[in-house]
Amino acid sequence: MILTVTMNPSIDTAYQLDHLIIDDVNRVVPKKTAGGKGLNVSRVLVQLGDDVLATGLLGGHAGAYLGSLMDADNISHRFTPIAGESRTCVAILHDGNQTELLESGPEVSAEELEAFLANYAELVEQADCVTIxxxxxxxxxxxxxxxMVATAAAAGRPVLLDTSGAALDAALNAEVKPTLIKPNLTEINGLLGTSFTPDDLPALKTALEADTRFASIPWVVVTMGGAGAVAFHEGRGYRVIMPNIPAVNATGSGDSTIAGFAHAIARNADDDTVLRCGNACGKLNAMDPQTGHLVIDRWDEVYNAIQVNEL
Known part of the structure; x- marks a missing residue:
């Protein structure tokens, strides 16, 4: 079983408009999904045929509705209830643009967090792999x-961490490291204080190995947009080149990539398979108008077209 964690889920509401009329009425038909990065991961894992259990924090009527949306997506879930109302996030797709209105979400008490962490520790024992x-x-x-990474590591479970800012800084400076992190090139340059480009990958590998925050993380995957990705795994570096297939909706592609990595790592796959699987999921999501969903009938085409070259 793969355990996915979404601490700040949301009812994701999309409004599709040909043109957004400012300061006037816009009539829309909403499309609602169980949102949050971990739930995007969960949807993709369900498509891949994995046994998935989603956990995190849910509150109020919105939390109950989120549970029903997960049920509709065939996502098994065991969330911790909280007093605050789970958030709603709105995306307005208009004029070739996407305008987003993102609620910050409820405040969580110390007692609620303690209850969640107890639930999480119990679920980790049942998991083969964890994504946060x-x-x-x-x-x-x-x-x-x-x-939470330390809890998973103590149970001998690989844990994939996809976050940023202070939460990522704290995880990088902790004694126990995650199995995999997936910053983009801008984020990794910010963390290293560098300005590497996709042409500087050997130097990036050297910099990561010299920085104690990264040296003991088994998988460091750096995404580079249209330039693909570069990955470092226990001393080896890989350049990942993606097929040139047009994207329809890139939202959720990073989450889909994490799902693909988890799918492969949970099976103890080799490096080439891990990288192909993760990046194929990211690409197949970008080819689908739905968020956290793959054009699964083109799996073989995309998976086989990905190039993985050792640095």
Missing amino acids: SGSLPKGVAADTYAG
Whole structure:
């Protein structure tokens, strides 16, 4: 079983408009999904045929509705209830643009967090692999993910961490490291204080190996947009080149990539398979108008077209 964690889920509501009329009425038909990065991961894993259990924090009527949306997506879930109302995030797709209105979400009490962490520790024991994705809600300390990584590591479970900012900083500076992180090139340059480009990958490999925050992380995958990705695994470096297939909707592609990595790592796959699987999921999501969903009938085409070259 793969355990996915979404600490700040949302009812994701999309409004599709040909043109957004400012300061006037716009009539829309909403499309609602169980949102949050970890739930995007969960949807893709369900498509891949994995046994998935989603966990995190849910509150109020919105939380109950999120549970029903997960049921509709065939996502098994065991969330911890909280008093605050789970958030709603709105995306307005208009004029070739995407305008987003993102609620910050409820504040979580110390008692609610303690109950969640107890639930999480129990679920980790049942898992083959753990993914932790997205932001932390208000009231939750930045080092919470670092503690959750340590819990998974103590149980001998690989844990994939996809977050940013203070939560990522705390995890990188903790004694126990995640199995995999997936920053983009801008984020990794910010962390290293560098300005590497896709042409500087050997130097990036050297810099990562010299930085104690990264040296003991088994998988460091750096995404580079249209330039593909570069990955470092226990001393080896890989350049990943993606097929030139047009994207329809790139939202959720990073989450889909994490799902593909988890799918392969849970099966103890070799490096080439891990990288192909993760990047194929990211690409297949970008080819689908739905978020956290793959054009699964083109799997073989995309998977086989990905190039993985050792640096």
